[in-house]
Structure formats: structure tokens, C-alpha cells
Amino acid sequence: xxxxxxxxxxxxxxxxxxxxxxxxxxxxxxxxxxxxxxxxxxxxxxxxxxxxxxxxxxxxxxxxxxxxxxxxxxxxxxxxxxxxxxxxxxxxxxxxxxxxxxxxxxxxxxxxxxxxxxxxxxxxxxxxxxxxxxxxxxxxxxxxxxxxxxxxxxxxxxxxxxxxxxxxxxxxxxxxxxxxxxxxxxxxxxxxxxxxxxxxxxxxxxxxxxxxxxxxxxxxxxxxxxxxxxxxxxxxxxxxxxxxxxxxxxxxxxxxxxxxxxxxxxxxxxxxxxxxxxxxxxxxxxxxxxxxxxxxxxxxxxxxxxxxxxxxxxxxxxxxxxxxxxxxxxxxxxxxxxxxxxxxxxxxxxxxxxxxxxxxxxxxxxxxxxxxxxxxxxxxxxxxxxxxxxxxxxxxxxxxxxxxxxxxxxxxxxxxxxxxxxxxxxxxxx
Numbered sequence: 001x002x003x004x005x006x007x008x009x010x011x012x013x014x015x016x017x018x019x020x021x022x023x024x025x026x027x028x029x030x031x032x033x034x035x036x037x038x039x040x041x042x043x044x045x046x047x048x049x050x051x052x053x054x055x056x057x058x059x060x061x062x063x064x065x066x067x068x069x070x071x072x073x074x075x076x077x078x079x080x081x082x083x084x085x086x087x088x089x090x091x092x093x094x095x096x097x098x099x100x101x102x103x104x105x106x107x108x109x110x111x112x113x114x115x116x117x118x119x120x121x122x123x124x125x126x127x128x129x130x131x132x133x134x135x136x137x138x139x140x141x142x143x144x145x146x147x148x149x150x151x152x153x154x155x156x157x158x159x160x161x162x163x164x165x166x167x168x169x170x171x172x173x174x175x176x177x178x179x180x181x182x183x184x185x186x187x188x189x190x191x192x193x194x195x196x197x198x199x200x201x202x203x204x205x206x207x208x209x210x211x212x213x214x215x216x217x218x219x220x221x222x223x224x225x226x227x228x229x230x231x232x233x234x235x236x237x238x239x240x241x242x243x244x245x246x247x248x249x250x251x252x253x254x255x256x257x258x259x260x261x262x263x264x265x266x267x268x269x270x271x272x273x274x275x276x277x278x279x280x281x282x283x284x285x286x287x288x289x290x291x292x293x294x295x296x297x298x299x300x301x302x303x304x305x306x307x308x309x310x311x312x313x314x315x316x317x318x319x320x321x322x323x324x325x326x327x328x329x330x331x332x333x334x335x336x337x338x339x340x341x342x343x344x345x346x347x348x349x350x351x352x353x354x355x356x357x358x359x360x361x362x363x364x365x366x367x368x369x370x371x372x373x374x375x376x377x378x379x380x381x382x383x384x385x386x387x388x389x390x391x392x393x394x395x396x397x398x399x400x401x402x403x404x405x406x407x408x409x410x411x412x413x414x415x416x417x418x419x420x421x422x423x424x425x426x427x428x429x430x
Contacts, residue, residue, distance in 0.1 A: 003070045005049045005423040006392060010042035010059050011077040015402045017084055017371050018385040024304070024375040027329040030364040034385075045082060046071075047392030051422030056386060073425065075418060081402045083366065084386050085154025085393030085421065086347040087373035089306045090285050090335025092192075093144045094137055094172045095162045097128025099340040112267065112315055112341075113239065122162065122196040125340050129162040129172070137175045142183060144338070144345060149185050151346040151412055152405070154393035154421045155374060155383045156185055157261075157335065159233055161192030164206075166214050169193045173218065173227050180228065184426040186393070188377040189227075190261060191218055194234035194241050194249050207245040211252045219256050230378065231261040231282075236272040243275050250279060259283075259378050261306075265290040267317075277301035283376035285335065287320045288312060292328075295321070299329040304376040307368070308337035309353035310344045322358035333372040334365065348405050348412035355406060362403050392423035 018025070019034035036043050039058040046055040046062060049072075055062050102110075102120050115121045129137070141158070148156055158179070160172035173191065180187040193214045197206045221227040232253030236246035250260045259282040264272035266286035273294030276284045284298065285306040298305060305325050312319045325332050334354055338345050351365040360368065374384030382391050396418035397405055405415050419427035 006047040006073045007071045008075045009044040011082045013037040013081040014043045015083045016386040023380045024331045025367050026331040030367045033363050047423030053392050077396050081397040083395050083402050084370045086152045086369050087155040088153045088336050089333045089373035089376045092159050092339035094141050095125050095129050096132035125162045130168045148345040150427050152395050157188040159190040159192040161195030164198040184421050188230045190231040190233050191229050192233035232258040233262045235263045238268040277303050288317050295328045304331045304333050306333045306335050310342045311337045314342050319357050332368050333376040334368040351406050352409045394420045
């Protein structure tokens with residue numbers, strides 16, 4: 001007799017996304033979903049006590065294979081759908097001091113850089129984050145991640161970047177590690193010390209500080225197991241870090257074993273996409289201004305494009321050319337870009353915006369918010385699809401088809417019946 005943590009039984013539809021242990025879907029393959037439906041009695045998923053999917057398939061077959069085993073929790077999904085837990089591939093969730101007062105400025109026509117030059121934007125948040133205690137930042141992060149989980153995210157990327165000095169960046173990374181160890185959500189930690197130029201430094205001085213001061217200290221903390229950092233990010237943008245400086249920072253992170261996952265081509269076309277593809281970037285975010293050559297280079301290198309439709313929406317930017325990327329053979333992922341400037345943690349809303357404003361199909365949007373987002377974080381071997389051997393992270397949808405999660409815009413709290421993380425029910429609809 002074997003013991004298991006969870007059985008989700010009798011689902012009408014199971015959207016595996018992939019059933020062949022693919023690490024990523026590119027180009028037209030993003031429209032190909034592995035979906036189980038049509039079996040009499042529905043489908044079941046069994047999760048072992050390590051939180052790993054141990055079996056899935058028609059309910060009658062799963063039940064026959066495990067009829068003598070003990071199961072701690074059973075969720076009846078009759079008439080409902082199962083999909084993988086959503087993956088948010090790009091967030092800035094550790095900060096203090098909201099910027100609601102800037103929203104009116106933007107509505108009146110101020111650009112991102114107008115606010116930035118006026119001492120607002122990132123600088124405002126940096127000031128408040130520097131002044132906040134580690135405990136304060138942890139409580140803020142905890143509350144935000146709980147909201148993300150309620151909206152269906154089971155794996156979230158979390159960046160530093162509102163410190164711009166060694167002490168505050170380390171404080172933010174420690175807060176993220178504390179959350180990673182204690183909260184029911186998987187976290188990919190990103191060091192983003194090159195998020196802006198500190199007021200007291202030039203861009204080259206800031207580059208030197210990141211490469212020669214901040215990164216060596218972070219490496220020491222990783223070696224002593226005080227921090228677990230997975231990715232390195234830089235804001236490659238006109239007036240911030242240029243392409244050469246960004247390349248130097250990214251390569252310094254790469255030498256430490258960090259994944260290259262950075263902001264590029266958001267406001268100006270600098271050809272950072274081509275640079276990132278050349279040096280082996282795992283992912284590049286934003287890409288509103290990416291060139292045809294950049295798309296081609298990323299498709300060839302396998303670099304994932306992480307698209308952030310809330311940012312283009314809030315800043316009234318031209319949306320990134322998602323159709324050209326997918327048609328050009330790229331892998332596209334999605335992120336919420338949660339930050340004081342784009343206050344959204346709901347990936348179902350992000351997926352709806354991707355369909356409407358980026359002209360992605362619903363299947364492409366689901367792949368981008370699951371398997372491809374996990375791949376953009378180097379974790380698609382464990383996340384992003386419902387397959388034996390992967391983590392038992394899934395959503396039970398109170399709907400006849402999975403598409404209702406996107407179709408019912410803004411109603412994800414009603415559509416999501418259960419959020420399951422590592423085989424534990426961590427949220428259920430009231």
C-alpha cells in the first residue's frame with residue numbers, strides 16, 4: 001500500500017499543455033495543446049507526498065491502479081477543468097511606497113521618462129524601499145504573493161531593483177529568499193541592481209558598482225547559502241544602461257551561473273535583442289520596439305520573449321509585435337510586470353490582454369503563461385504542464401472549458417475553484 005497526498009478526480013477536461021516533456025513551445029507549435037477530454041467518468045490526477053504528479057489519465061484507470069492506496073485529500077472536479085498552475089515570468093513585487101499619485105500625471109500625457117526625470121517613478125520607490133525594514137518589505141511581499149496565488153499563479157519571478165545600492169539590494173534579495181522558504185508559491189529570484197542609475201552616479205559608475213561591488217557580495221551570500229538567486233536583469237534603455245554596459249553586467253552575472261533575463265527594447269530600439277541573443281540570454285522582456293533582425297536573432301538563439309501587456313496598456317505604448325514574434329518562430333511568454341507603475345498580479349487578466357491587444361490566440365496565451373513562462377525562468381522541467389514527474393501545481397476551473405478563464409474577463413475569482421500547489425490546496429473559492 002502506498003500513500004498519496006492528493007487525488008483530483010473526474011475532471012471533464014485536463015489541459016496538460018504538453019504531454020511529451022517538451023521544455024518550450026515555439027512559433028506555430030504554441031497553438032498545439034495536449035488536452036484530455038471525452039472519457040466516460042472524466043480524468044484524474046494523483047499527487048504523491050513529495051508534491052509530484054504520480055499518475056494521470058481516465059479516472060477509472062487511475063482508480064484501478066491505486067484502489068488499495070491511501071489518499072490524504074480528494075477533490076471532486078466533476079464537470080470542471082484542470083490546467084497547470086500559472087507562471088508569472090516578470091514581476092517587481094518587493095518595494096515600499098505606492099505611486100498612485102503618478103497615475104494622474106500619466107493620464108495627462110506624461111511619459112515614463114518624464115516622470116523618471118522629475119524624480120518620480122523608480123527614484124520615488126527607491127527612496128521608500130531604502131527606508132523600509134526587512135520585516136516591512138516581507139509583509140508587503142507576502143500580501144502581494146497571496147493575491148497572486150488567489151489569481152492562479154503557483155510560480156512567480158520576483159526581482160530586486162529598488163535599492164540601487166548594495167545594502168538595499170541585498171535586503172530585497174533576503175526578503176525574497178524568506179518568502180521562497182515560507183510561502184506556498186514557487187519563486188524564481190532575480191537580481192536587478194541595474195534597474196536605474198543612482199542619482200549620485202553616472203551610468204558607467206553604476207555599471208562598475210554592480211559588476212565589482214554588488215555582484216561579488218551576492219556571490220559570497222549565494223556560496224554561504226544565505227541567498228538563492230537564479231537570474232540577472234538589467235534595464236537596457238536610452239538614458240539608463242546602454243547596450244555595452246548592459247552586456248558587461250549580464251556577462252558578469254553569467255560568470256556566476258545566473259540566467260540572463262533582462263529588460264530590452266521597451267522605449268527605444270537599441271538592438272539589445274540582438275545583443276542578448278548573441279550572448280545566450282535565456283529571456284528578454286518588453287520588446288515593444290524590437291526589430292525584425294532582433295526577432296530573427298532571438299528565434300535562432302532560442303531566447304524567450306517575455307511580453308508584458310499591462311505595461312503597454314498602462315503606458316499607452318505600441319504593443320510588442322507578438323504576432324511577428326510567433327510567426328517568426330520565437331517562443332513567447334507572459335508576465336504581469338507587477339510594479340508600482342503596473343499594479344496587476346492577475347495572470348488571467350494578462351492573458352486576456354495578450355489575446356485582445358497583442359492578438360495572440362487563447363492557446364498561445366495559455367502556453368505563454370505556463371510552459372513558456374517556466375522555460376523563461378529555466379524551470380520548465382518542473383513547472384508549466386501537467387505530466388507525471390512534474391510538480392502538482394494546478395488550477396481547478398469551475399467552467400465547462402478552460403477558455404472561460406480568459407473569456408470571463410476580470411472574473412477569475414469566480415472561475416478558479418481551487419489553486420493547488422505541490423499537491424496542497426492553498427486557495428479555494430468561497
